[in-house]
Structures are given as C-alpha cells and as structure tokens.
Amino acid sequence: MNKALLTIGISLGLSVPLAAQAGPEEDFNDLFAKAQSTHKDAGTFQWTVTSDRLSAAESAADNGDYEKAKAMAKEALELAEESVAQRKKQQEAWRNVAIGN
Amino acid sequence: MLKAKVILVAIGVALAVPQVQAGSTPEEDRKETVEYFKQMFPDVAIEEFVNGQYALDEDRRKQWASMQDFPPYEFAVAEGKVMFETPFANGKTYASCFANNGIGIRQNYPYFDTVKNEVITLELAINRCREANGEPPLGWKKGPIASISAYMASTSQGKPFDIKVPDDAEAQVAYQDGKEFYYSRRGQLNFSCASCHVQNPGKWIRADLLSPTLGQPANFPVHRSKWGELGTLHRRFAGCNNNVRAEPLPAQSEEYRNLEYFLTYMSNGLPVVGPATRP
Structure with a gap:
C-alpha cells in the first residue's frame, strides 16, 4: 500500500513541472487557436493581413519552427484584435458619414 | 406631477421619431445622394455619372472615346x-x-x-x-x-434603372444592410466604399481616378484593362475589398447582393450603359 502511494506520489511530483513548462508547440497551439478565434470574431471585417499571418504561422509550425510560428501567431492575434475593434466601432460610426443617415 | 411627466415623455417621443426616420427611406437617400453629387460636380450632367471617371476627367475621356471605336468587349x-x-x-x-x-x-x-x-x-x-x-x-x-x-x-442600353425596394420589412433590411456595408470602414487601411466614391471621387489614388457612387453599377459587366477581360460587379467588389486589405466575401454572398441592391438603387433613373470599359 505504501509502495503504491509512493509510486503515485512520485509520478504526480514529476508531472507538475512538465505541465507547468508547456513546450513551444503547446504555446503555439494556444496562441494560434486564440488568433483564429479572434479572426473569426471579426466576421465580415476580417483583414487579409491577418489571414496571411495565420497561414505563415501554420506553415512555420508544419516545418517545426515554433519560434517563428509563435511570432506569426502573435502578430495575427494583434491584427485580429484590431479588426474586431473596427467591426465594433463601425456598427455605429458608419451612420455619421452616410448620406441620408 | 404625473401630468408633467406624461407631457415630457410625449415631447421626447415627438422629437425622437422624426430623427430616426429622417433620410432613412431609400428614395430620400437617393435624392440626397443626387444632390450631393450635383453640388460636388456642378458642371457634370447627371446622366454622365454612368461613365464614371470618364465624366470627370477630359484626358481619360478622350482615351476612352478612341477605345470605343473597337470596344474590347x-x-x-x-x-x-x-x-x-x-x-x-x-x-x-x-x-x-x-x-x-x-x-x-x-x-x-x-x-x-x-x-x-x-x-x-x-x-x-x-x-x-x-x-x-x-x-x-x-x-x-x-x-x-x-x-x-x-x-x-x-439589350437594355439606354433604359433607366428602375430598382424597387418594396414595402416589405425584409426588403428594407436588405437595402439598409447594403447601405451599411457601403459606408462601413474595412480592412487594415480602414477605408469604406464611401471613403473613395462619396468623399473623394475625381481625385487620384495612385494611378486610379476615383469614380462617383452614382452610376457605378450601370456599366457592368466591365472590360477592365487590368483584367484583360470582362468581369462582374462582384468581382470588382472583391477587388476593392482586397485593395484595402479587407478579406473579400464570396461573389453572390448575401452581403454583396445587398450591397449591389443599395448601390443600384442609388442609380435609379440613370441609363444602363453596360457593358463598358474601364482601366
């Protein structure tokens, strides 16, 4: 019984630092998923430059270059956030310039 | 006190309703748009707007006129x-x-x-x-x-556009969606269709002379020198979106069809001149 508990304890103990230090692939996957989701949230206000960065990130990840993939995904996320902000702002702002608003 | 509140609410409603409705019907929009462009280009006859940039620039018009001897379409x-x-x-x-x-x-x-x-x-x-x-x-x-x-x-050349927005809630929504699309800024360059074609027609953006909103759809499909062939209006919509780094929508998507609905309504009364040529 004690031996079993000891084994479980050691296993858990070893797994904690592993979980805490997610690898570059996991970091990329999280960032990429967030960028994709934000890009989707832009709806009909998506930017082509965001799509380009997402493609570049995916391509770098396929080649195993996770540092570049992360950098591209980060840029994609920032651009996607700007496009979402644009979409929200334009929901009302368009009326200010429309003829016959 | 209650009576005073009722009167205040009534006044508020009376003031608010006309503001919501002001200029909101398609025909009011069209008339205001025509007036806007008449004031912007007082020397251009209203029927000439269907010729886009050729109505606004003499040099371009001469080039176009010579091209009409053997139209590429x-x-x-x-x-x-x-x-x-x-x-x-x-x-x-x-x-x-x-x-x-x-x-x-x-x-x-x-x-x-x-x-x-x-x-x-x-x-x-x-x-x-x-x-x-x-x-x-x-x-x-x-x-x-x-x-x-x-x-x-x-087979329709010279016939005036006669687009109707029926007294139907869904039709009104489609028209308004198209209008909203036309005036909403998009893409990393933060341009709307109106940024170029309402606010800056007649001006140059790099090598392109911007055409006015009025008459824009009247010449489609167009043969563009850039394309080297005929293309549809939705091809042009996608190209414009792409130019401002906005992701183009699919041709014949609901958004582009509503946009075409609004845009063509604005040209009601102007003649069909398509197919035509553009740079």
Whole structure:
C-alpha cells in the first residue's frame, strides 16, 4: 500500500513541472487557436493581413519552427484584435458619414 | 406631477421619431445622394455619372472615346448572345426563365424576391436558370457568366434603372444592410466604399481616378484593362475589398447582393450603359 502511494506520489511530483513548462508547440497551439478565434470574431471585417499571418504561422509550425510560428501567431492575434475593434466601432460610426443617415 | 411627466415623455417621443426616420427611406437617400453629387460636380450632367471617371476627367475621356471605336468587349458580347440563345440539354433556353424572354430587362436587376426573402441579381438569376434546367452553375466572376450578363445588359442600353425596394420589412433590411456595408470602414487601411466614391471621387489614388457612387453599377459587366477581360460587379467588389486589405466575401454572398441592391438603387433613373470599359 505504501509502495503504491509512493509510486503515485512520485509520478504526480514529476508531472507538475512538465505541465507547468508547456513546450513551444503547446504555446503555439494556444496562441494560434486564440488568433483564429479572434479572426473569426471579426466576421465580415476580417483583414487579409491577418489571414496571411495565420497561414505563415501554420506553415512555420508544419516545418517545426515554433519560434517563428509563435511570432506569426502573435502578430495575427494583434491584427485580429484590431479588426474586431473596427467591426465594433463601425456598427455605429458608419451612420455619421452616410448620406441620408 | 404625473401630468408633467406624461407631457415630457410625449415631447421626447415627438422629437425622437422624426430623427430616426429622417433620410432613412431609400428614395430620400437617393435624392440626397443626387444632390450631393450635383453640388460636388456642378458642371457634370447627371446622366454622365454612368461613365464614371470618364465624366470627370477630359484626358481619360478622350482615351476612352478612341477605345470605343473597337470596344474590347465586343467578342464577349457576341459569345454571350450565342450562349444565351443555345438551348440547354432539355431544349429550353435562358429566355424561358426571364420576363420578356430576357431581352431589355437589365434595368430591373437586382430586385428583392419577397417570397424567397432575398436579393436576386442578374448573375444569380442566370445561374438559377441553369440549375432549374439541369445545367451546372457557371463561375460567378468572369468568363461565360460575364458574357451572358453583358449580352443581356446590351439589350437594355439606354433604359433607366428602375430598382424597387418594396414595402416589405425584409426588403428594407436588405437595402439598409447594403447601405451599411457601403459606408462601413474595412480592412487594415480602414477605408469604406464611401471613403473613395462619396468623399473623394475625381481625385487620384495612385494611378486610379476615383469614380462617383452614382452610376457605378450601370456599366457592368466591365472590360477592365487590368483584367484583360470582362468581369462582374462582384468581382470588382472583391477587388476593392482586397485593395484595402479587407478579406473579400464570396461573389453572390448575401452581403454583396445587398450591397449591389443599395448601390443600384442609388442609380435609379440613370441609363444602363453596360457593358463598358474601364482601366
């Protein structure tokens, strides 16, 4: 019984630092998923430059270059956030310039 | 006290309602738009706006006039006529799908179908006609669909656009959606259609001379020198979106059809001049 508990304890103990230090692939996957989701949230206000960065990130990840993939995904996320902000702002702002608003 | 509150609320409602409704009907929008462009270009006759940049710049107009001796779209129109008249496998032709057998009807497109609750463009009607007759749909942006559409437009040349927005809630929504799209800034460059074609027509953006909103759809399909062939209005929409780094939407998407609905309504009363040429 004690031996079993000891084994479980050691296993858990070893797994904690592993979980805490997610690898570059996991970091990329999280960032990429967030960028994709934000890009989707832009709806009909998506930017082509965001799509380009997402493609570049995916391509770098396929080649195993996770540092570049992360950098591209980060840029994609920032651009996607700007496009979402644009979409929200334009929901009302368009009326200010429309003829016959 | 209660009486005073009621009076205040009544005054508030009375003041608010006209503001909401002001300029909100399609016809009021169109009239205001016409006035806006008349003031912007007092020397340009209103019918001339269908010629886009050629109505605004003498040098460009001269180049265009010389090109009209042998218009580059002529072969495509002839090809479109042949396709239009060639029977489908079931023996019927495109004529069976359209009012007046498809001749001289371009000025009525797009229209709002109150049964299907959607905007029907001419290209959409062409492809739906094919599918109804067991034929595969054509690509939306160029090639055969542009040629057929160009031939149909050529049979309407000179007829004034007569787009209707019926007294129907869904039709009004479609019109308003198109209007919102036209005036909403998009893309990394933060431009709306109106940024160029309402606020800056007649000005140069790099090597392009910006055309006015009025008359824009009247010359489609167009043969652009840049394309080297005929293309549809939705091909141009996608190109404009792409230019401002906005992700283009699919041709004949609901958004682009609503945009075409609004834009063509603005040209009501102006003549069909398509197909035409553009740089």
